[in-house]
Amino acid sequence: MKHTLFLKCLFLLTILSSTSSKSGVETSNTVEGIGIRSAAVAALSSLAAAISSAGGVGGGGLFIPILTIVGGHDVKTASTYSAFMVTGGSVANVAAYTLWRSGGARRLIDCEMALLCQPWLLLGVSCGVVLNVVFPEWLIMLMFVVFVAGCTFKTCRSGAACWRLESRGFREETKNGTGESTKMPLLRATADQVEDEVRTPWVSIGMLVLIWFSFFALYLLRGNHYGHGIIEIEACGTGYWIISSMQIPLAIFFTSWILFRRKSPTNSTIASTQQENGGRTRRRPSSELVFPIMALLAGLLGGVFGIGGGMLISPILLQMGIEPQVTAATCSFMVLVSSSMSALQYLLLGMKQIYAALTYAAVCFVASLVGLTVIRKAILRHGRPSIIVFSVATVMALSIVLMTSFGAIDVWRSYTTGQNMGFKNPC
Template identity: 30%
Template sequence: MGGRLESWGWWVGGMLLLCLSLALESEVVLANRPLASSPHEMGSSSISISTSTSSSSSTNHNKIIEKDHKYILANIFHSLFDNGDSSYTHVWPDMEFGWRVVLGSTIGFLGAALGSIGGVGGGGIFVPMLTLIIGFDPKTSTAISKCMIMGAAGSTVYYNLRLRHPTLELPIIDYDLALLFQPMLMLGISIGVAFNVIFPDWMVTVLLIILFLGTSTKALFKGIETWKKESILKKEAAKLLTSQSNESQKLAYKPLPGAPAANAQVLSSPDDEVPIKENIYWKEFMLLLFVWVAFLAVQIIKTYATTCSIEYWVLNALQVPIALSVTLCEAINLCKGKRTIASRGKQDIRWKMHQLLFYCCCGVLAGIVGGLLGLGGGFILGPLFLEMGVPPQVASATSTFVMTFSSSMSVIQYYLLDRFPVPYAAYFVFLATVAAFTGQHIVRRLIVLLGRASLIIFILALTIFVSAISLGGVGIAHMVEKLERKEHMGFENLCYHSKSLQFKVL
C-alpha cells in the first residue's frame, strides 16, 4: 500500500508542478509587456543623466529593472482579472437532421456505453465528436459533454441501486468512499470550470495527454494483474468442482473483486437484485445531498455579487469549508476506525491521515480535470479506487455515483455561464441516458457469463487511452491552426465572463 501511495504521490505532484510552471511561464512569454519607461520618463531620465553622477545613473537602472518585474507580475494578474474584452467566440451550429447528427449520435451512444461501464463518463469521446462532427467550438463541446456525462451517470446510478456487492452483503456503491471523495471532487469542479474560461487551449491539450496516458497505463497494468488472479481462481474452482462431482454439488463462481481475502465468503449471486431502498444508506446520502445543495446555493448567490468584488471571492471561498468539513470528518473517522471502507472485504487496514489527505488531493485534481476538460472525474477516481483495493464493480459504481453530483453541478455552472445551447444538450442527455443503461445491462451479463470482472478495468483503460488520442489529436490540430493564423493563444479573461453571467441572470 505504501508503494502505491508513493507512486501516485510522485505522479500527482508532478502534474500539479507542471500546471503551475506552465501557467506562470506561458503568461510571462505571451503577455504584452509595456516599455520600461514612457516618453515623459525618457525625457526626465536624459536630463538626470546629464546632471547626475554615475552612481545615480546606476540607481535609475536598478529602478527600471525593478519596474520590469512589476510589469510582469501585473500582466499575470491583468490577464486573469481585467475587465477587458475576451477574444473567444462561440460556434453553435443549427440543430437539423443530417449525416453529422446521425454519425455524432452513433459515436456518442458508444462513448456513453463504454464510459458508464468503466465509470469514467465518456467525455474523452464526447468532446472530439461534438467538435469535429457536430461542429461546436471546443469550449461549448466541453460544456455539452458534461451534460452527457450527467445523463449517463444518472442512468447508471439508477441501474446500480438495484445491485449488491459481488461478494459481500453490501450495496455495490460504497458510501464511505463517496463521502471521502465527493466534496473534494465538487470543489475541484468549481475550480476547473473557472480554469476552463481562463486557460488557453494549448495548455489544456498538453495536460490532457500527459494525464490520460499515465492513467490509462496504470489501469492497463491493474487489469492484467486482476486477469491473472482471476485465472488462478478459475483453475482452483475447476479443480474443486471436479473433486465434488460425485456429490453433485455446483460451485458458483464469483468475479474477482480486486484483491480479495483468501477466505472471503460468497454471500450473494451475481443475478441477485434487491429493492432500491435497501441499497440506499440514507444518512450518508443526505450528507452528500447537503454538500451538493450547499455548492449549488453558493453558485446561485455568487451570480448576484459584483464581478470580482470582495463579496464575489468570499462566496467562492465558502466552498472550501463546506467541502473540507465533510471530507475531514470522514477521514478522521476512518483513521480512528469508527468507519471503514467495507467494500474492500476483510482486508483490514489502518488508514493514516497523510494517506487519506493525499487521496483527497487526488479528488480535487479529478474535479479540476473534470471541470477544465468537460470530462468525468472517473478518469482519475476509477484507477485510484482500484489502487485502494476496491473491487472493479464497486469502483465503477461508486465513481459514477460521485460523478452524478459533480457533473450536475458543472452543468448548472455552465448553464449560468450560457456555455451551451439547451436543445442540443437535451437531445444528447437523452441519448447518453439510454446508452449508459444499455451498456450496463450488456456488460453485466458478460461478466456473469465469463466470470471476469477485469473486463471493466480493460474497458476503463481503453476508454482513457482512446480519449487521450482523440482529444490530444483535436487539440494539436487546433494549436496548429491558431499558429498559422497568428491568433490569440494566451489566457482568457475570467472577470469578463463573470460580468456577462451577472447581466444574464439579473
C-alpha cells in the same frame, strides 16, 4: 475491437462533414429537426456512452471531440451538451447499480467513499477551471497526454494482473473440482455482509445531498467567468473571488464532519481495519485522508483538461486496490453529483437549445443501460470483473486520441492566427 470501429467511424464522418461544408451544400434537417450531423453525433455518442458506462466514467473526454469535430459545435456549446450527456449516462448507471443489488446482494456504491471524495472533487474542478484559463493550450495538451497516457498504461497493467488472478482462480477451482465462487463475483455476498451491505445508508445520502446544495448555491451566487449568475456581480471582482474561496472552508467543514461521524461509537463498525470482505477493500482510519487528496488531484486535473474528474479518479481507485465493480459504481455516483450540478447551472443561467441537450442526454441514458447490461452479463457469465478495468483503459485511450487531435488543431489555429501562446490572466 470496439475502439477501432469507433475511430474508423469518427474518421469517415469527419471527412464527410468537411467535404460537404467545402462544397457549400447545406445539410437539410429531417421533419423531426434532426440533421445528418446530429444523427452522426447521436450514433457516435451512444457508442461512447456504452463503452464509458462499463468503467463508471462520464465520457466527457469522448463527447466533446465528437460534438466539435462531427457536430461542428463550438467548445462552449459542446461543453454544455456534454454535461447533459454525462448526466444522462450517470443516471442510468446509478439506477442500474442500485437495482442490481436486490436479492440479498451487497451494495456496490460506496457512499462513505463518495462522502470523503465529493467535496474535494468539486473544489478541485473549480480550481482547475481557473488554471484552464491561465495555462496556454499547448501546455494543457502536453499535460493531458503525459498524465492520461501514464494512467492508461497503469490501468492496462492492473487489468492484466486482475485477469491473471482470475485465471489462476479458475485453474484452482478446476483442480479442486469446484466452480462456483468466482462465477458470480458481481452480485454475491456472504451471510455476514447482508445486513450492512444491503441496508440503504440514508444518512450518507442525506449528507451528499447537503454537499450538493451547498456547492450549488455558491456556484449560482458566483456565476460563471462571464458574470452570468443569479445576482449582479462583477466577473473576477472581489465578490467573485470571495465567494469562490468559500469552497475551501466548506470542503474542510464537510470532511471534518464526516470523519468525526465515522469515528463516533455508533459508527465504529464503518471504520473497521482494512481487510478483504467479500472482495471489497476496507479502509483503515489512518488512510482516510488519502481519498480527499486523491479527489482534489483528480478534480484539479479534470478542470484543467475540461473533462471532469470521473475518468481520472477511476484509475486511481483501481491502483489503490478498490474492487473494479465498486470503483465503477462509486465513480458513476460521484460523476452524477458533479455533472448534474453543471447541467442544472446551465439550465438556470438561460442556456439555449435545451431540447437538443435533453435529446442527447436521453440517447446516452439508453446507450449506457445497454452497455452496462452487456458488460454485466459478460461478467456474470465469465466471472471476470477485469472487463471493467479494460473498459476504463479503452475510454482513456480513445480520449487521448480524440482530445489530442482536437487540441493540436486548436493549438495550430492559435499559432497561425498570431494569438498569445503564453500564460494568460485568469480574468
